[in-house]
Amino acid sequence: MRRCLLPAVLLTASVMIQSAGAQNSCSKNLAPKAIDGHIDTIIRQMTIDERIEQLQDRAPAIPRLGIHAYNWWNEGLHGLARDGYATVFPQAIGLAATWDAELLHSVGDTVATEARAKFSQHARYDSPRYGGLTLWSPNINIFRDPRWGRGQETYGEDPFLTATLGTNFVQGVQGNDAFYLKANATPKHFVAHSGPEQGRDSFNAKVSPHDLADTYLPAFHEVTTQGKAAALMCSYNAISGTPSCANSSLLQARVRDLWHFNGYVVSDCDAVGNITEYQHYTADAAHGTAAALNAGVDLDCGSSYLALKQAYAQKLVTEETINRSLHRLLLARFRLGMMDPLGCSPYDSISKSDLDTTKSRALALRAAEESVVLLHNDGTLPIKSSEQRIAVVGPTANMLKVLEANYHGTASQGMTPLEGLRESFKTVQYAQGSLLAPGVTAPIPDTAFHIGVEQHSLAGLVAEYFPTTSISGEPLVTSIVDNVDLDLDRVGPDPKIVTPHYSARWHGYFFPPAAGDYTIRVNMERCWDCTAHDHFRLFLDGKLQIKNNSEKFDTDRVKLHFADTAPHEIKLELEHIGEDEGIALEWEPPADALLNEAVAAARDADSIIAFVGLSPDLEGEALQVHLDGFAGGDRTSLDLPAAQMTLLKRLAELRKPLVVVLTSGSAVSLDPGKIGASALLEAWYPGEEAGHAIANILTGRANPSGRLPVTFYRGVADLPAFDDYSMSRRTYRYFSGPVLYPFGYGLSYTLFTYGVPHLGGSTLAAGKPLDVTVRISNTGKVAGTEVVELYLAPPQFPGAPHLALAGIQRVDLGVGKSREITFTVDPAHLSFVDAQGHRSIRPGLYRLFIGGAQPDLAVNTGVAFTIAGTKSMDF
Structure with a gap:
């Protein structure tokens, strides 16, 4: 039964106060026109400046109106991201390889559940960045070229597959209530956005009418019309000369007028500022922000919309246009239940107990198993006997980043492939074998650490964790760890460390595998917009080698020469005083030392399992990487890096069954016949259950069913220029030449x-x-x-x-x-x-x-x- 509307001022206060059981105050009981009228009443009570300030991702509170501060920025690409423990599913390209629409719906539902659980922990209203219910996912750009570093975030190269998976993910995120949304999905980046990363702020994608309608628009059309996505994100680039976030012919005439999209549009972060600063589409910020708002961009990620105050004063935008965008944003908050008493939304009961559950981890395992694509098998797989002596080698066998990819959460029980295989086989010899590429450091493996000075002492380091920023007294937690390779995004290094500020010490003995020159690095993932940063100190043989005791430091690495393989006392100390997101103790040793270790480990094995490929340090969003084969997050070659090819060739010389597992976010041109591989699998970036999933596939406990969501070309010579947005000679739909593995390919047992x-x-x-x-x-x-x-x-x-x-x-x-x-x-x-x-x-x-x-x-x-x-x- 619908209630009568309260007077506007009283209602403003009443809907914002948590009063359990006040079901008659729930917005779901109001007619749509009544809600719209109430929102308009709230808006009229704001000044123009207050209205404009609400159009930013960090919307401030307006206490007199009962409006709480809200940070709109949250990520949920393949699990809730950047806010502590959460389920980490395979990267989006791995989810795409499942070709499983129902699975994507379940993953989206789990992401929204965990967002709700975090939201309830953050006092429900004044949530920090990454603590809200507006998820800037999924990425449904078409992976038109394998060189794009962010292609890993997509569902592949095909519009139909992308639309099918994206729609199911969106529906899973948003739930099935008639009024309240579980969370908001935000498909991105609209539209024709797929690299290059270098120059993306000013890039102009020249797109023909055919390719726009045929390739770039269909998935966005599907997720907005069928998926009913609550929001849409416009991209950095221009499209045929007009910046995406100022493109009224697309955002207004097509998306709103033709598709009848009634949600809100958010800009990619700083994209509104780019309209003037990088694309030079307008003369100044006032005109740039006016162009975006008038085109239909309701929410600015960044601070550019503050210039709307000047735009309004200059009559470049109207009060009506400002109100229109604010109305959309407030309606979104109503539909998320943020403006109602607790108990109105069916999702209000979700709590901390629904976070990182046994059920969600089982779903992550299923997703990882379904994502693995068997590309080649001469009968070596599955390996059915646990008695086989297995050599596990390769730079990605025991690397946390390869599990998590980008835009990820923190897995509470993440398992690497090495750990999974150690559970499955009685005898496993491990060697890192190589780095990903020269100049790219990797976590120092447990083969180089012992807790005692003797070689036969327990491998690893002693870890001590303290509940204060001062390393003094007795540690709260002491354990033995394989290495230092931690993702600490809003969590401590151990579940018992619950304070936001803590300290840690790792110590033991470092055993160089050979004499030679080494680079030792403390790799700290720094919070880019934090006001304070963590401090660390690295000691070797009691001598301080590197420290970071200031907001800026000159280097995070030291070059050392070891004349022999004698052990050296090593100690790393961390004071967590800021919001930095992780720490790893890494190295670049002599290449021959790693190769020789791998050959020695494999020599007496019955089978060799080599883990090679890429990592989010090589391919990703706007990276500062310029190496052979890689440029700014993108790739310039489809080949496996030379150091890893050398490793595979050395292993093949042993004439043993060689199983190669690729971990990557994009296609790697690796011909099993040329490297002597008995079997070849693509595992992508497989998420927290990587170890269990890959072990299950290799042993036959699970039968591979993944299919390629992208074409594996023979090399870049077969492709047009990377910055050419024509679809001619791209993807299976328009490429007519021979390929290494076609889109849709995948073997079974x-x-x-x-x-x-x-x-x-x-x-x-x-x-x-x-x-x-x-x-x-x-x-x-x-x-x-x-x-x-x-x-x-x-x-x-x-x-x-x-x-x-x-x-x-x-x-x-x-x-x-x-x-x-x-x-x-x-x-x-x-x-x-x-x-x-x-x-x-x-x-x-x-x-x-x-x-x-x-x-x-x-x-x-x-x-x-x-x-x-x-x-x-x-x-």
């Missing part, structure tokens, strides 16, 4: 066979759905999951792709079992875009393909059908 697909008829009227049925059978020797892929080959008019994915189903089948499955292809997915950018269902002869991989059009003719008539499908 069993064999699936297909019957002939049966269509509802040989002719289909334009605008009608297409029904097709097929029988699939498991004719192999073990149970497994098949990813069934449906592709269409349209008539080859100008602008038509060679192939287009139009259906996905995952099917579990036991040995000897069969199942008949049906696809209903929506008319929208039977439409294609012409050279002028117009989408329509066109008449002509089509071919349909159903199987466990992308079809080879040279040998597979598919099933033909005809579409009669024409139907416009522009959006």
Whole structure:
């Protein structure tokens, strides 16, 4: 039963006060017009300056109106990020490799649950950055070129797969209540944003009408119209000369007017300032902010919108436009339950006990197992005997960053591949083998640490943790750790350390594996906008080598020469006084020393498992990395770095079964035939359950079912220029040359066979759905999951792709079992875009393909059908 509206001032106070049980005060009981009227009343009581200040990500409190401060910035790409312990799922590209829409919905739901749990811990209203309910995820940009460092954040190269997974993730995040949202999803970065990272603030993506409609817009259309995303983030770049965040023809005319999007638009951080400062689209900040606001950008990440005060004074924006954006933002807070008493939203009961649960860790394990793609197998896998002597080698076998990727939370029980294999096999010899690349330090492994001066003493370091910033007295916690490689984002190094300020000491003996020159580094992940930073001190043989006792320090590393392999006392001390996000004790030793260790470890093994690839230190957002093959976060080569190739070649010379596991966020051109690999798997950045998942796949406890969401090209020579946004010769849809591994590819330990697909008829009227049925059978020797892929080959008019994915189903089948499955292809997915950018269902002869991989059009003719008539499908 709807209640009457209270007088505006009284209502303003009443809805902001937590009064449990006051269900008649809940916004869900009001008509939409009543809520809108109340929001307008609140806005009228603000000054113009107060209204403008609410349009920033750090919205200040307005106590007289009962409006609490709120920080809109939070991240949930593959788990709740940057706010302490939370479930860390595989990086988005790994989630994409599952081709599992239902899984993405569950992951989104878990991310929102953990955001709610954190929100309740942060006193519900005055939440800090990364403590709110507005998640700036998912990233649904198309991974058009494997050189883009942030491609790892996407769902791959295909618009249909991206739209399907992105929509399910968004729906999982936002929940299923008719009024209240569990959390807000914010698909990004709208639109045509996929590198290069260098110069991204001023980059102009020249996009044809065809490619915009055919490739770059469909996923955004799907997540806003079908997924009902609450928000949208505009990108840094310009699109054909107009900055994305000032592009009214896209943000207003298309997204709001044509798509009927009624959420709010937030800028990428500092993108509004870039309109003037880097893109020189406007003469000054007042005109730049006016361009963004008038185009429909409601919320500015940054402080650029303060210039709206000048823009308003100069009559570049109107009070009505300011009010419109503020109305959208306040409505979003109402729908998140922030403006209502506790108990109104069904999600208010979520608490700390719902954070990082057994259920969420099980989901992370399932996601990691489903994400692994088996690219090659000569029968070596699975390794069924736990008695086998295993050599685990490679720079990514025991690296925390490879589990977590970027935009991540802190795993309370993260397990590296090495740890998982040590659980699964009785005899495991480990060696780091190489660094990722020359000049890139890596955590010093436990093979170089012992707690005593004798070589046979326990490997590792003694860790001591203190509940104050002063290292004195008895430690609260003492333990033995393998190494120092910690993510400490708003958490202590041990669950017993609950104070925001603490100290730690790690000590033992460092054993150089060989004589030579070494670089020792204390790698601290620094909080970029903190007012205070942590202090550390590194001692070797009692001598201070590096320290950071000021806000700025000259170096975080020291170069040392060791004449022999004698042990050296080592001690690292940390005073956590700021908000810095992690610490690692790293090195760059002589390359030969690592190689020789790896060969020695592998010589007596029955099988070698090599973990190689990339890391978020090499590929990622706006990195300061300039090495052979890497530039500013992007890649200039698709090859595995030379140091790791040398390692694989040395291992192959031993003539033992060699299993290679790639960890990366993008395609690596690695031909198993050229390195003598018995098996090759792509594990991406697999999340907190990496160790269990990879061990389960390698031993056959889990059957690989992942599929590539991107094409693995042979090399960059096969690709157009990286900054060319034309889709010609890009992705499986438009690339016609030979590839290393095609989009949609992935092997299993069993064999699936297909019957002939049966269509509802040989002719289909334009605008009608297409029904097709097929029988699939498991004719192999073990149970497994098949990813069934449906592709269409349209008539080859100008602008038509060679192939287009139009259906996905995952099917579990036991040995000897069969199942008949049906696809209903929506008319929208039977439409294609012409050279002028117009989408329509066109008449002509089509071919349909159903199987466990992308079809080879040279040998597979598919099933033909005809579409009669024409139907416009522009959006």
